[in-house]
Amino acid sequence: MNRNTGILVLGHGSTRPHNKEIVESVAKMIADRKDVIVRTAFMNVNEPSIKDGLASFSGTGVETIVALPIFLAHGVHTLEDIPGELNLDEDNKATIDVDGKTAEIVYAEPLGIxxxxxxxxxxxxEEALSR
Amino acid sequence: MNRNTGILVLGHGSTRPHNKEIVESVAKMIADRKDVIVRTAFMNVNEPSIKDGLASFSGTGVETIVALPIFLAHGVHTLEDIPGELNLDEDNKATIDVDGKTAEIVYAEPLGIxxxxxxxxxxxxEEALSR
Structure with a gap:
């Protein structure tokens, strides 16, 4: 990856702070270690929304955005809700306008096994037993 | 840990198969590599329930059961729903009867940052970009 690529780190969102914290920590760890443009977005509750997260690549010049769901496993959220928000086609891809140019969105798998x-x-x- | 210790690998549960698959894979990887008694349970939808998962330690002789939530981060499920099902006290501990002896339940943190x-x-x- 390089600076023509963006990663949109996607979280579930929660009324509690912990989901947002882990999503932002993943985004920061990737941004600190990799030469790639990183933004965050949340499906529910937290900000930015997925729509606003995509818009936040404005001015970066990215040509490809990887939508990266920080979910353990596929479920209704990753298989229906988020693809709907991203307007993905049957190949799990979409295009959006970034600064007047067409950028491609590709959808990554959740963390998985x-x-x-x-x-x-x-x-x-182990930590629980040693407390 | 040793064979006096049980781990109850706890999942969210889902109408889709993927959550159950990841919870069972985590349970199998731990059981294959560590000398500890491993069982699974699910908060919703899938079987066994948390109650049945605890009961499944019958006959194992475990004296301690670590309830291990396979969740990325704390949220209402890990902070309220599962502690309620486990009857945890304010110290996140509980006791249950296993084969006529009292076993202690300790509650682990979710995966976290x-x-x-x-x-x-x-x-x-990276995998999404190479497809």
Whole structure:
């Protein structure tokens, strides 16, 4: 990836602060380590909305935006609600206007099954026992 | 941890199969790699329920059960719904009867902020671009 690429880090949103915190932390960790334009957006409750998150790439010159759902697994939110907000076609792609040029939106998979999830979960179990 | 300890891997539950798949994959990865008794349970929709998941430690001889929520972040589910189902006290602990002996339930934190979440998310973004 490079500065022609944007990542829209997408969260569920919550009345509690924790979902927003983790989404913003993921966005910050990626922005700090990778040469890519990063923005955040939330499906519910929190700001910016998905529409406003897409609009926040204005002025960046990105040609591609990866919509990256920070969800553990697919469900109704990632399979219906968010694709609807992004106006994705059947190939999970869309286009939007960024500064008068057409940018492509591609939709990433949620975190999904990975050993790092099990390792982190086990660490949380160990921490609970040591409290 | 050892065979006196159980981990109840807790999922949100979903009408779609993916949440159950990730919860069961986490449970299997922990069971395969660690010397600990592992069971699963779901807050909604999927089986076993949290009550049935706790009951499934019958016959294992566990003295401690770590209730391990496979949620990204705290929210109403992890702060109210699941503690209610587990009958946790103000210290996030409870006791239940397992085979006529008292076992302690301790409640772990959700996955939360960790670099591995950002690294996995970034990998999903890269995969989306290479499709």
């Amino acid at each position: 990975d050993p790092c999830i099990a390792e982190l979960a086990y660490r949380r179990a | 960790d670099p591995c979440i950002a690294e996995l998310a970034y990998r999903r973004a």
